[in-house]
Amino acid sequence: xxxxxxxxxxxxxxxxxxxxxxxxxxxxxxxxxxxxxxxxxxxxxxxxxxxxxxxxxxxxxxxxxxxxxxxxxxxxxxxxxxxxxxxxxxxxxxxxxxxxxxxxxxxxxxxxxxxxxxxxxxxxxxxxxxxxxxxxxxxxxxxxxxxxxxxxxxxxxxxxxxxxxxxxxxxxxxxxxxxxxxxxxxxxxxxxxxxxxxxxxxxxxxxxxxxxxxxxxxxxxxxxxxxxxxxxxxxxxxxxxxxxxxxxxxxxxxxxxxxxxxxxxxxxxxxxxxxxxxxxxxxxxxxxxxxxxxxxxxxxxxxxxxxxxxxxxxxxxxxxxxxxxxxxxxxxxxxxxxxxxxxxxxxxxxxxxxxxxxxxxxxxxxxxxxxxxxxxxxxxxxxxxxxxxxxxxxxxxxxxxxxxxxxxxxxxxxxxxxxxxxxxxx
Numbered sequence: 001x002x003x004x005x006x007x008x009x010x011x012x013x014x015x016x017x018x019x020x021x022x023x024x025x026x027x028x029x030x031x032x033x034x035x036x037x038x039x040x041x042x043x044x045x046x047x048x049x050x051x052x053x054x055x056x057x058x059x060x061x062x063x064x065x066x067x068x069x070x071x072x073x074x075x076x077x078x079x080x081x082x083x084x085x086x087x088x089x090x091x092x093x094x095x096x097x098x099x100x101x102x103x104x105x106x107x108x109x110x111x112x113x114x115x116x117x118x119x120x121x122x123x124x125x126x127x128x129x130x131x132x133x134x135x136x137x138x139x140x141x142x143x144x145x146x147x148x149x150x151x152x153x154x155x156x157x158x159x160x161x162x163x164x165x166x167x168x169x170x171x172x173x174x175x176x177x178x179x180x181x182x183x184x185x186x187x188x189x190x191x192x193x194x195x196x197x198x199x200x201x202x203x204x205x206x207x208x209x210x211x212x213x214x215x216x217x218x219x220x221x222x223x224x225x226x227x228x229x230x231x232x233x234x235x236x237x238x239x240x241x242x243x244x245x246x247x248x249x250x251x252x253x254x255x256x257x258x259x260x261x262x263x264x265x266x267x268x269x270x271x272x273x274x275x276x277x278x279x280x281x282x283x284x285x286x287x288x289x290x291x292x293x294x295x296x297x298x299x300x301x302x303x304x305x306x307x308x309x310x311x312x313x314x315x316x317x318x319x320x321x322x323x324x325x326x327x328x329x330x331x332x333x334x335x336x337x338x339x340x341x342x343x344x345x346x347x348x349x350x351x352x353x354x355x356x357x358x359x360x361x362x363x364x365x366x367x368x369x370x371x372x373x374x375x376x377x378x379x380x381x382x383x384x385x386x387x388x389x390x391x392x393x394x395x396x397x398x399x400x401x402x403x404x405x406x407x408x409x410x411x412x413x414x415x416x417x418x419x420x421x422x423x424x425x426x
Contacts, residue, residue, distance in 0.1 A: 251293065
């Protein structure tokens with residue numbers, strides 16, 4: 001019995017030591033950083049890289065100073081608040097050096113050595129190379145200092161504690177660097193580096209397990225965005241996005257302007273275009289498009305399960321047609337044909353036919369505009385109907401969209417609309 005007890009204690013101690021080494025044995029010497037005056041080229045590169053990472057979206061509170069932090073990132077485990085990236089000495093990065101910043105990106109540890117929560121996507125930022133990390137830090141240090149204290153995270157105990165974070169990281173995080181794949185050319189590898197690292201696309205376009213971890217940095221099979229109450233569609237599914245067969249120029253245009261043909265970005269992806277991808281060079285956008293398309297082309301085709309849409313009840317069909325005529329036809333056309341350059345056609349539109357109707361319901365409830373970009377400076381949008389249409393009305397009109405003009409998608413029920421409407425307040 002004593003031997004068993006000793007062996008159990010020995011194993012527990014070994015496991016604890018392994019967890020500690022996994023999380024605190026990174027070997028980064030934060031006391032040896034050399035401060036130099038960055039060149040204008042370095043600062044310009046740093047700004048570009050910060051934009052490529054869309055850092056402003058999370059590190060800016062609504063109505064607050066850019067990159068001063070304080071925005072709540074809602075998770076299933078509670079709210080995490082983004083940190084202040086301006087060089088304020090007391091509340092921001094003013095007392096950080098390049099080694100501190102590198103350790104945060106590469107190892108997910110703060111200036112004082114604390115383990116950061118994985119709401120900061122360090123499983124992606126660990127792939128950023130050292131030169132890019134240093135350029136980003138140099139540019140952030142050149143910003144005006146904004147004193148703004150980061151609120152305390154509101155994670156359920158014990159999930160925000162250092163031991164809990166250490167266990168999570170031992171299970172799901174390993175520091176690394178991007179390794180170029182020699183079978184692909186430099187353009188493809190540049191796209192992979194941007195998508196997997198700075199762009200952290202899989203942070204949204206990937207499913208999460210019960211502990212909030214994603215399968216990998218290059219899983220693009222789609223995922224639920226908690227807090228935003230939005231479905232990030234699969235980038236490899238031919239039904240959801242059809243990237244495998246979309247011209248590279250169309251993918252690039254969508255990332256650059258927020259609009260391409262009948263399709264435009266909205267919701268969280270609209271923010272990505274507005275604050276990030278519209279500022280990237282055409283070369284980088286083409287690299288990203290090439291890489292993403294190659295992932296879609298290489299994906300194993302998903303089995304197609306035909307969903308037999310049941311007949312729509314006459315009163316639902318009548319109600320939906322009437323509402324469409326009153327509120328939708330003026331912009332989208334009597335036959336759902338849309339208006340070129342302004343309002344998309346609804347006939348055969350993938351967003352209308354998605355199996356998961358969350359985004360469709362959210363769009364009609366809350367309206368919105370595509371991002372304003374240099375390539376699309378005055379986007380056409382739609383008003384919100386949350387106060388105009390009740391659950392039955394909204395379900396009926398969406399069912400109308402999904403069953404007319406050659407569309408053959410299942411109806412939307414009032415219960416479905418009610419669930420999505422209620423989730424916005426959760």
